[in-house]
Amino acid sequence: MTALALLAVAVIVVLTLGTLAAVALRAEAPVALRASDWAAIRFTLWQAALSAAISVVLAIPVARGLARRRFWGRGMLITALGAPFLLPVIVAAMGLIAIFGRNGAVNSALAALGLPEIAIYGPQGVILAHVFLNLPLATRLILQGWLSIPAERFRLAESLGCGPRDIARLLEWPMLRAVVPGAAVVIFAVCLTSFAVVLALGGGPRATTVELAIYQAFRFDFDLGKAALLGLVQFALTAAAAVLAFGLVRPVMFGGGLDRVVPRRDADHWTLKFQDGVAITLAAAFLLLPMAVIAVEGAPRLFSLPAQVWAALGRSLWVALLSTVLCLALALPLALAAARWRHGRAVEAVGTLTIAASPLVIGTGLFILIFPFARPADLALPITALVNAALSLPFGLRALAPAARDLEADYGRLAESLGLRGMARLRLLTWPRLRRPIGFAAGLAAALSMGDLGVIALFADPDNATLPLQMYRLMAAYRSDDSAAAALLLLLASFGLFWIFDRGGRADAGP
Amino acid sequence: MRPLTPTRFAAVPPLFARGAAVACATGLAFALHTGAASAQEADRPVLTLYTYDSFVSDWGPGPLVEAAFEAECACDLELIGAGDGAALLARLKMEGPRTEADIVLGLDTNLTANAAATGLFAPHGMGDLALDLPVAWDDPMFVPFDWGYFAFIYDNTELSDVPTSFEELAAAPEDLKIVIQDPRSSTPGLGLLMWVKAAYGERAPDIWEALAPHVLTVTKGWSEAYGMFTEGEADMVLSYTTSPAYHLLVEQDETKSAAAFDEGHYVQVEVAGKIASTDQPELADQFLQFMLTEAFQSVIFETNWMYPAVTPESGLPAGAETLVQPERALLLSADEAEAARDDALDEWLTALSR
Numbered sequence: 055m056t057a058l059a060l061l062a063v064a065v066i067v068v069l070t071l072g073t074l075a076a077v078a079l080r081a082e083a084p085v086a087l088r089a090s091d092w093a094a095i096r097f098t099l100w101q102a103a104l105s106a107a108i109s110v111v112l113a114i115p116v117a118r119g120l121a122r123r124r125f126w127g128r129g130m131l132i133t134a135l136g137a138p139f140l141l142p143v144i145v146a147a148m149g150l151i152a153i154f155g156r157n158g159a160v161n162s163a164l165a166a167l168g169l170p171e172i173a174i175y176g177p178q179g180v181i182l183a184h185v186f187l188n189l190p191l192a193t194r195l196i197l198q199g200w201l202s203i204p205a206e207r208f209r210l211a212e213s214l215g216c217g218p219r220d221i222a223r224l225l226e227w228p229m230l231r232a233v234v235p236g237a238a239v240v241i242f243a244v245c246l247t248s249f250a251v252v253l254a255l256g257g258g259p260r261a262t263t264v265e266l267a268i269y270q271a272f273r274f275d276f277d278l279g280k281a282a283l284l285g286l287v288q289f290a291l292t293a294a295a296a297v298l299a300f301g302l303v304r305p306v307m308f309g310g311g312l313d314r315v316v317p318r319r320d321a322d323h324w325t326l327k328f329q330d331g332v333a334i335t336l337a338a339a340f341l342l343l344p345m346a347v348i349a350v351e352g353a354p355r356l357f358s359l360p361a362q363v364w365a366a367l368g369r370s371l372w373v374a375l376l377s378t379v380l381c382l383a384l385a386l387p388l389a390l391a392a393a394r395w396r397h398g399r400a401v402e403a404v405g406t407l408t409i410a411a412s413p414l415v416i417g418t419g420l421f422i423l424i425f426p427f428a429r430p431a432d433l434a435l436p437i438t439a440l441v442n443a444a445l446s447l448p449f450g451l452r453a454l455a456p457a458a459r460d461l462e463a464d465y466g467r468l469a470e471s472l473g474l475r476g477m478a479r480l481r482l483l484t485w486p487r488l489r490r491p492i493g494f495a496a497g498l499a500a501a502l503s504m505g506d507l508g509v510i511a512l513f514a515d516p517d518n519a520t521l522p523l524q525m526y527r528l529m530a531a532y533r534s535d536d537s538a539a540a541a542l543l544l545l546l547a548s549f550g551l552f553w554i555f556d557r558g559g560r561a562d563a564g565p
Numbered sequence: 566m567r568p569l570t571p572t573r574f575a576a577v578p579p580l581f582a583r584g585a586a587v588a589c590a591t592g593l594a595f596a597l598h599t600g601a602a603s604a605q606e607a608d609r610p611v612l613t614l615y616t617y618d619s620f621v622s623d624w625g626p627g628p629l630v631e632a633a634f635e636a637e638c639a640c641d642l643e644l645i646g647a648g649d650g651a652a653l654l655a656r657l658k659m660e661g662p663r664t665e666a667d668i669v670l671g672l673d674t675n676l677t678a679n680a681a682a683t684g685l686f687a688p689h690g691m692g693d694l695a696l697d698l699p700v701a702w703d704d705p706m707f708v709p710f711d712w713g714y715f716a717f718i719y720d721n722t723e724l725s726d727v728p729t730s731f732e733e734l735a736a737a738p739e740d741l742k743i744v745i746q747d748p749r750s751s752t753p754g755l756g757l758l759m760w761v762k763a764a765y766g767e768r769a770p771d772i773w774e775a776l777a778p779h780v781l782t783v784t785k786g787w788s789e790a791y792g793m794f795t796e797g798e799a800d801m802v803l804s805y806t807t808s809p810a811y812h813l814l815v816e817q818d819e820t821k822s823a824a825a826f827d828e829g830h831y832v833q834v835e836v837a838g839k840i841a842s843t844d845q846p847e848l849a850d851q852f853l854q855f856m857l858t859e860a861f862q863s864v865i866f867e868t869n870w871m872y873p874a875v876t877p878e879s880g881l882p883a884g885a886e887t888l889v890q891p892e893r894a895l896l897l898s899a900d901e902a903e904a905a906r907d908d909a910l911d912e913w914l915t916a917l918s919r
Binding site (some may be wrong): 088089090093094097155156157170173175176256257258259260262270273274275276421425429530531 | 651652655658659663665740742745747749750777780781782783784785786788789792796797798911913914915917918919
């Protein structure tokens with residue numbers, strides 16, 4: 055295990071810092087950042103901050119509603135709130151265009167009312183998509199905060215005759231102050247590296263993120279110096295955000311304990327019921343309608359899709375499974391080492407390093423390293439799988455590390471005294487005990503890899519596109535029927551993979 | 566430059582059916598052709614050609630050109646679509662001399678100086694070419710295969726106050742939205758930069774600043790932009806004066822027009838070049854010569870929707886005479902365009918980053 059953990063650390067360092075160095079060394083002339091690059095940096099920070107702020111502000115009433123109401127479908131709604139995290143970003147963009155595009159439902163309604171139309175291309179579209187993708191995450195984090203307030207406190211407040219205002223001031227506000235900054239920083243970090251959303255909805259230079267600028271420097275100008283410099287900027291920005299985020303936020307597991315409802319007689323007044331009802335309904339409509347539109351538009355053509363879409367699905371499944379295996383091969387030794395070693399935290403930190411690296415810089419670096427020996431286009435799929443594995447590693451580690459720590463605390467000494475080592479220990483102790491988090495981590499890695507549109511966009515020629523890339527191409531060519539069907543296929547594949555792995559991990563662990 | 570994919574018009578069933586029939590027919594011919602030839606496939610030399618995506622699409626010139634050339638070369642012509650025009654050059658730079666391409670087709674005069682500077686291309690060695698271009702041609706390395714005038718296309722039943730210059734376009738009400746292409750990835754996008762530069766020189770940054778509020782979005786390539794326009798997302802799109810001919814000849818649709826601009830229209834000359842490191846130099850030469858013959862040139866207007874570099878003996882199809890004929894043709898020389906590129910790009914990025 056020790057050797058494997060060291061190997062994993064080495065792989066991660068090569069993938070993050072090594073690839074960045076490879077790009078920098080290959081750059082011919084020193085470059086400076088142009089005005090437009092500074093604009094990209096400013097825009098990246100600005101949109102991430104705004105996306106985080108809006109997501110969190112909107113999430114507060116929704117989380118409050120979910121925390122104090124009981125209604126039919128509440129559990130399902132909360133489960134559905136986990137979905138956008140796994141939703142392929144390109145599918146989300148498409149769903150939003152269907153609702154908010156010039157010919158979408160919202161603009162038709164605005165036109166009928168004689169109001170000016172809204173445009174989805176540009177900064178406002180990027181922020182809209184980021185709120186769509188992150189509002190559920192914010193809601194879950196804040197809902198957890200609400201449910202962490204012991205029911206006894208509400209009962210006590212009630213018996214002391216506190217009204218809703220007093221409860222908000224005495225119980226809810228302190229909780230929000232503790233939970234909200236962390237949620238905001240996580241979302242800020244996620245939005246910093248946005249690529250697919252900006253590619254689909256950015257609308258040109260006025261909404262270019264650093265990640266997109268790296269793509270352009272590499273793919274359009276073949277300016278490696280610029281790509282490396284922007285890669286460094288990206289690394290610094292996200293590392294700073296990640297340090298903040300991982301320091302501030304408690305781990306979130308999907309689903310656990312969120313079904314509880316604290317009986318709240320203080321919230322029985324009809325105005326509060328109305329408030330909560332409106333918040334929950336609007337959020338559900340905003341989050342579920344775009345996905346519903348894709349399902350409805352995509353279903354009729356699902357089985358008459360062109361052959362290249364099915365071939366792309368095959369390639370994507372292959373990439374996702376390879377990526378899952380690689381991710382676990384990195385995450386498991388790291389998690390076990392982190393639990394056992396004295397400087398375990400440092401090992402875990404290395405594992406989360408990849409969250410700060412730009413996938414496009416990793417891809418570019420690998421391209422430069424590989425090119426002397428092989429045709430990069432031939433290796434587009436394995437490279438994509440490897441980069442995706444690196445990207446889902448922090449999430450996998452986060453699911454595995456606490457469980458590994460418990461395992462070590464509960465059984466570590468016993469196993470040691472029995473001389474249980476190597477494969478035997480893995481088979482008899484680690485696997486049965488860590489099955490659930492492994493299943494969850496695998497599901498996450500598979501789904502994230504399935505939906506990723508990043509590195510593949512750098513290398514793929516038309517003959518080896520993955521499903522997200524194929525879908526993007528159909529969308530770009532305005533083949534609306536086919537692209538909607540491809541989107542539905544992608545959606546089903548991502549959720550399906552997650553479900554299979556997650557279920558597999560729970561198989562004999564009860565319902 | 567770009568053939569339109571009829572599936573885009575799926576909302577109109579008869580047109581869709583027509584598109585499908587055409588695609589099916591070419592597809593079938595193609596399948597029969599390759600099927601019959603597969604027996605000898607193994608010992609036939611392969612000529613690899615990189616081009617832009619829409620050239621190789623089922624509705625583009627690709628399938629016809631491939632069939633016609635293979636009929637006379639005893640070779641296998643492999644067409645590889647590599648994004649839009651300018652992305653082609655980036656891909657080539659990335660691959661360097663180890664590229665598998667033997668021919669690159671689809672660069673234009675705004676890129677040829679940059680392309681020549683890579684040292685990856687060989688002279689065409691065809692001497693003086695007899696061409697029907699609006700400009701003189703003496704490039705020793707690149708052979709033109711078609712040309713056109715850039716223009717903004719609009720729907721003449723929707724848009725009444727049609728701008729007649731960039732200044733009028735800039736001064737139009739703010740809800741007039743245009744879609745343009747990214748100059749870093751597509752040749753029309755780069756052409757527009759050069760158009761503004763050639764027409765306004767020093768004033769180009771001001772023009773861009775005034776145009777910026779009208780830019781609904783910037784797409785990576787021509788296909789995306791034109792698709793947005795036909796879907797009704799934007800009022801005007803940067804394309805070619807020849808684009809309305811597609812709607813007229815294929816769809817009998819007279820509602821699409823090109824806006825004539827007083828300052829003149831920039832000319833795009835699309836070229837092909839031979840890669841110096843090719844392992845098929847004779848076949849590559851043969852292809853460049855074939856490119857200027859009737860077999861290639863006669864399909865260009867109705868598949869690529871551009872003017873052929875050598876007018877076919879049968880002339881252009883009826884309807885071509887209805888197209889806007891610009892009074893002034895603007896064109897920067899390859900060297901001027903190369904010299905202007907970086908500054909123009911910076912001005913564009915600055916104006917549109919705001």
